Amino acid sequence: MSKIFFDHLIELEDIKSYIDNAAENHEEKEDLWDLVDEYVNHKVLITILTNLDSEYHDEFLLMFLDKPYDTGIIEYLDDRLSCPLCELIVETKSKVNQELEEIFKIRFTKKALKKRKIDS
Amino acid sequence: MKRSPAQTYNDIFKEKVGFEYLRNKLKLKNLEEEERLFNDFPKAKKNFERKKIRLKDIRAHSAKLLGAGILSGSFLLSTPSATKSLPEPHEIYNYLDLADAFKNLKVKNQILTDAFKKVLPDSVRPLSRDEEKVLEYVIKDVTGIPVKASLEGEHLNTAFGFIGAEQHLRRFPGDNITIHGEDKYKKSDLAPGLGAWGYFAKSKDEFTESLAENEKWYAVVQTLYLPDWNVRQPYLKNWYKYRKVMIINTENGNAVVCSIADSGPAAWTGKHYGGSPEVMDYLGGVRYKKGKVLVFFVDDPQNKIPLGPIKYGDILSMSNTTVHI
Numbered sequence: 001m002s003k004i005f006f007d008h009l010i011e012l013e014d015i016k017s018y019i020d021n022a023a024e025n026h027e028e029k030e031d032l033w034d035l036v037d038e039y040v041n042h043k044v045l046i047t048i049l050t051n052l053d054s055e056y057h058d059e060f061l062l063m064f065l066d067k068p069y070d071t072g073i074i075e076y077l078d079d080r081l082s083c084p085l086c087e088l089i090v091e092t093k094s095k096v097n098q099e100l101e102e103i104f105k106i107r108f109t110k111k112a113l114k115k116r117k118i119d120s
Numbered sequence: 121m122k123r124s125p126a127q128t129y130n131d132i133f134k135e136k137v138g139f140e141y142l143r144n145k146l147k148l149k150n151l152e153e154e155e156r157l158f159n160d161f162p163k164a165k166k167n168f169e170r171k172k173i174r175l176k177d178i179r180a181h182s183a184k185l186l187g188a189g190i191l192s193g194s195f196l197l198s199t200p201s202a203t204k205s206l207p208e209p210h211e212i213y214n215y216l217d218l219a220d221a222f223k224n225l226k227v228k229n230q231i232l233t234d235a236f237k238k239v240l241p242d243s244v245r246p247l248s249r250d251e252e253k254v255l256e257y258v259i260k261d262v263t264g265i266p267v268k269a270s271l272e273g274e275h276l277n278t279a280f281g282f283i284g285a286e287q288h289l290r291r292f293p294g295d296n297i298t299i300h301g302e303d304k305y306k307k308s309d310l311a312p313g314l315g316a317w318g319y320f321a322k323s324k325d326e327f328t329e330s331l332a333e334n335e336k337w338y339a340v341v342q343t344l345y346l347p348d349w350n351v352r353q354p355y356l357k358n359w360y361k362y363r364k365v366m367i368i369n370t371e372n373g374n375a376v377v378c379s380i381a382d383s384g385p386a387a388w389t390g391k392h393y394g395g396s397p398e399v400m401d402y403l404g405g406v407r408y409k410k411g412k413v414l415v416f417f418v419d420d421p422q423n424k425i426p427l428g429p430i431k432y433g434d435i436l437s438m439s440n441t442t443v444h445i
Contacts, residue, residue, distance in 0.1 A: 003182055003186065003245075003246065003277075003278070004178065004179060004182060004387070007387055007388075007390070008243070008244070008390060010388050010390065011388070011389060011390035012388045012389065013389060013390075015388070016385065016386065016389055019386075020311065020312050020313060021312050022138055022139060022142055023139060023313055024139060024313070025313060025314065026313065026314065026315070026316045026382075026383065028139050029313060029384075030344050030383070031143060032139075032142060032143065032146065033344070033384075033386035033387075033388075034176075035143065035146035035147060035150060036146065036386065036388060037179065037386065037387055037388055038150050038175065038176045039146060039149055039150055039153065040388050041175055041176075041178060041179075042150060042153035042154060042156075042157055042175060043153065045157060045164070045175065046153070046156065046157050046160070046161075049157075049160075049161045049164060050160075054163075057161065057163045057164070058163055058167065061163060061164060061167040061168075062167065065167060065168070065171045065173060065181075067185065068178050068179075068181060068182040068185070069182045069185065069186055069246075071243075071245065099149075103142065103145050103146065103149070104142065
């Protein structure tokens, strides 16, 4: 089983195709997936802690570390944040998408993509 | 001008630097973010250290906790509202309706979807063992095919989740889209890389009809997130290769028996499974790109159940009589 409570709020479909084109084999693909996953988790956690009153930090972190999959954490956060978590994450998702695209676009210019298509 | 063999290293270098560059860049970004997290929020550092968990390992940590919950038969959701009170077997559907369905007087899909409404939660999440058992029973009753959430001790990440459309997989070296199935599926194109198990055959000559069916009706499941994936190799990789699963669209009851031929999708895609263009078409039509599905292993030790859509008219058996929860 694998689940983080905010998984369903994050969808980075565009990044998937960049990785599909960048990886030479499945192991490389999974390696990049994991790194993107770690990046997303950092960003979301920072967003939550930035917007959550510090008096709740310990409580939230304990809940997260004890049951990272528990979607009940969303209700807990929604009661304590100034706006619902799903709205906060929309903004984070957009920033993450933009930052990751910048990284992936450096490697894959149109010329390189064309070359890959011809080779295959 | 033809290049000497000694010059071809340029191509290899260019390709490998691409992956290594991305990997290093992402690693660096993650280190920066971790530093920012722990500098700005010292309580976060303290809590992670106390629990001896690193954020990079949080998914594996979650997988272990959920896996333990499934094994012990208890489900670990803290919110009571997240679980429905499960119906008794005789409340799932009227057996007279099922008998009518077997005589083609009623639509079986409808019986299945009505049953799902009584058992499944509103939003996707891993199911409890009790929920899985009820569903195993219902699916076998209606389709005649025995399915299991846990088979030979193996359990998928979740039996209830979102499926997304995948591209065709390369079946053998030199395979291309022009020789790849029906025209209506060619616009899905070939995936740039190979599936998790590589080519289906080493050459076109070794490519059989059975392997063609495996690719045509292939499913993608998140083996990479299984809690013990990295420690039980090569057993798990061999066990999952071409393992039969039944995928059911919970909205319309359409069901397909598929063969696992790739690993994924990544957790941040918002999906839990993938299906070939043919699988997706059968589940929801050619424009169906994402939807809620159930995925169960097909219990077929003698390899008698064919891959492909479930024909609701061809019921193999109706042997369920009681459900044991």
